[in-house]
Amino acid sequence: DTAVSQTPKYLVTQMGNDKSIKCEQNLGHDTMYWYKQDSKKFLKIMFSYNNKELIINETVPNRFSPKSPDKAHLNLHINSLELGDSAVYFCASSQDRGRRAFFGQGTRLTVV
Amino acid sequence: KNQVEQSPQSLIILEGKNCTLQCNYTVSPFSNLRWYKQDTGRGPVSLTIMTFSENTKSNGRYTATLDADTKQSSLHITASQLSDSASYICVVSALVNSGYALNFGKGTSLLVTP
Numbered sequence: 001d002t003a004v005s006q007t008p009k010y011l012v013t014q015m016g017n018d019k020s021i022k023c024e025q026n027l028g029h030d031t032m033y034w035y036k037q038d039s040k041k042f043l044k045i046m047f048s049y050n051n052k053e054l055i056i057n058e059t060v061p062n063r064f065s066p067k068s069p070d071k072a073h074l075n076l077h078i079n080s081l082e083l084g085d086s087a088v089y090f091c092a093s094s095q096d097r098g099r100r101a102f103f104g105q106g107t108r109l110t111v112v
Numbered sequence: 113k114n115q116v117e118q119s120p121q122s123l124i125i126l127e128g129k130n131c132t133l134q135c136n137y138t139v140s141p142f143s144n145l146r147w148y149k150q151d152t153g154r155g156p157v158s159l160t161i162m163t164f165s166e167n168t169k170s171n172g173r174y175t176a177t178l179d180a181d182t183k184q185s186s187l188h189i190t191a192s193q194l195s196d197s198a199s200y201i202c203v204v205s206a207l208v209n210s211g212y213a214l215n216f217g218k219g220t221s222l223l224v225t226p
Binding site: 004040041042043044045090092100101102103104105106 | 155157161199214
């Protein structure tokens, strides 16, 4: 069974659209994260959620909003997509912040 | 400003050879340092984690070292295999009021050739 799963794996969409990426973890972890990896392979944390509370919000545009229906899910919703949003987005989870994170396979988002 | 610098940016070695990847950081206050391996098209996978008091830690053919005084870490790969071809990312955690802040290096891209 996949520990951290995210869907879809690939997403191609037009500028201005609204899209969501789903993430689920079956590890019973308390903290979930979203990361963005740009074309230069640099990973940057976007959000972390612990017990449904937003802990970290790096300088991310408010077009991006994490939504956590329960402890096992942290979905990423993006409004008014822009070309610069094209990247690979990784979901991850850990038992608590600072512990080892388990990553999903990534979602490659392409905005055209 | 907390920073994590990795070198080299990319590296090509022959199968069976050893190599060492470097990570220098200015993160403070330091909590721990991790090395992740990221295969192409996959998510990062943790290799090792080191806290302030640990100097070295091994995971199979991977050995990480940490010098907390000089704020340097290295990842040594012994007897490289083709499957070691990947990006290796150094992540340093800093203690902040709300918990931890993760600082990522830009990674070293390793290619092991036959």
